[in-house]
Amino acid sequence: DGGITQSPKYLFRKEGQNVTLSCEQNLNHDAMYWYRQDPGQGLRLIYYSQIVNDFQKGDIAEGYSVSREKKESFPLTVTSAQKNPTAFYLCASSIDNGGVPQPQHFGDGTRLSIL
Amino acid sequence: DQQVKQNSPSLSVQEGRISILNCDYTNSMFDYFLWYKKYPAEGPTFLISISSIKDKNEDGRFTVFLNKSAKHLSLHIVPSQPGDSAVYFCAARGGQGKLIFGQGTELSVKP
Numbered sequence: 099d100g101g102i103t104q105s106p107k108y109l110f111r112k113e114g115q116n117v118t119l120s121c122e123q124n125l126n127h128d129a130m131y132w133y134r135q136d137p138g139q140g141l142r143l144i145y146y147s148q149i150v151n152d153f154q155k156g157d158i159a160e161g162y163s164v165s166r167e168k169k170e171s172f173p174l175t176v177t178s179a180q181k182n183p184t185a186f187y188l189c190a191s192s193i194d195n196g197g198v199p200q201p202q203h204f205g206d207g208t209r210l211s212i213l
Numbered sequence: 214d215q216q217v218k219q220n221s222p223s224l225s226v227q228e229g230r231i232s233i234l235n236c237d238y239t240n241s242m243f244d245y246f247l248w249y250k251k252y253p254a255e256g257p258t259f260l261i262s263i264s265s266i267k268d269k270n271e272d273g274r275f276t277v278f279l280n281k282s283a284k285h286l287s288l289h290i291v292p293s294q295p296g297d298s299a300v301y302f303c304a305a306r307g308g309q310g311k312l313i314f315g316q317g318t319e320l321s322v323k324p
Contacts, residue, residue, distance in 0.1 A: 102256075129310065138222070140302060140314040141257070148310070156311070188256050192310070199245035199264065199306055204256030 101125065104189050104205035111176070111183065112213050119174045119208045121189035128194035130172035131202060134158060135186040144187075147172055148194050176210060184212050216240050217305050219315035226322055232290040234318050236303035239284060243313075245306035248277060248288045250299045251317070257302060261288070293322045 102123045111117045123130065129148045133141040143156030147166040161180025166172055172191075176183045186209050190202040218237045226232045234248075244265045249257035263270040263277045263286075270277050276289045286303055300319045304312040 104256075107254075131312075133314075138316055140217075140219075140316040141304075141312075142314075143311060146309075146311065154309070186254075190256075194310065199262065201247055201259040201262060202312060203259065204249075206256045207254065209254070 102189060102191055102203060102205035104187075104208050107206065107208060109208055109210045110213050111210060114178045116175055116177050117183075117210065119176065119187055119189075119210070121172045121174065121205060122170055123172075123189075123191045123205075124170060125191055125203065126169070127191035127203075128169070129192045129202075130166065131190040131192075132156075132162070132164065132172070132174045133188045133190065135188060135207075141188060144174065183210055185210060215316075216307075217303060217313045217315040219301075219303060219318045221318050222316070223319045223321070226293050226320070228295055228322055228324050229292045232288075232293045232297065232320055232322065234288040234290075234301050234303075234320065236286040236288075236315050237284060238286065238305050240305070240307065241281070241284065243305040243307060246277070246279060246286050247304045247306075247312070248275075249302045249304065250297075251302060252299050260301075290320075293320075295322050295324055298322045 131146040132144040145164040147153035189205045192202040247262040248260045251257040300317045
């Protein structure tokens with residue numbers, strides 16, 4: 099079954115620690131995205147990548163970093179510089195076919211909490 | 214500046230009746246609009262989309278209407294079912310394929 103897998107589902111971090119959230123897809127999608135969801139604020143784009151070894155900042159990239167070494171994988175690191183990291187993090191992917199609109203498909207999310 | 218807005222945080226309807234969820238946007242350059250459904254602790258699921266060159270798209274019980282002059286999007290669910298109870302997000306496609314999401318509307322369908 100093709101899909102997007104995010105792990106772990108729940109993650110706890112001590113203040114001052116970096117933590118990495120995993121996102122893997124077997125849909126052969128070119129583009130991948132990371133969003134953050136906070137109550138009442140919808141989804142906000144952190145980083146996105148349209149091709150391997152390339153990524154761009156979204157609207158709220160400060161305190162986060164990403165890598166895209168493989169097409170299937172787009173891990174997100176929440177660094178100690180992120181002052182309010184407690185949130186629900188969602189990874190998505192889509193076909194990037196040069197203009198014809200395609201929906202993004204989402205994983206089931208990782209809830210990050212600070213201890 | 215919120216480019217995509219869902220002004221109703223919640224909506225309650227009776228089973229069998231119509232649910233109408235609304236969404237407003239500010240950028241006339243958006244070319245593609247989507248609706249997603251989300252259950253708690255799960256990722257959003259794509260429901261239906263519409264291109265800016267159309268004014269209506271239908272898929273079973275779900276119909277999306279686009280009024281470009283008013284910069285307004287709506288999702289109609291007919292008939293509503295208890296399983297439709299979820300948070301609904303509208304989204305608009307901006308530059309470089311990025312999606313801009315509204316804040317969500319929580320729909321409750323009562324038996």
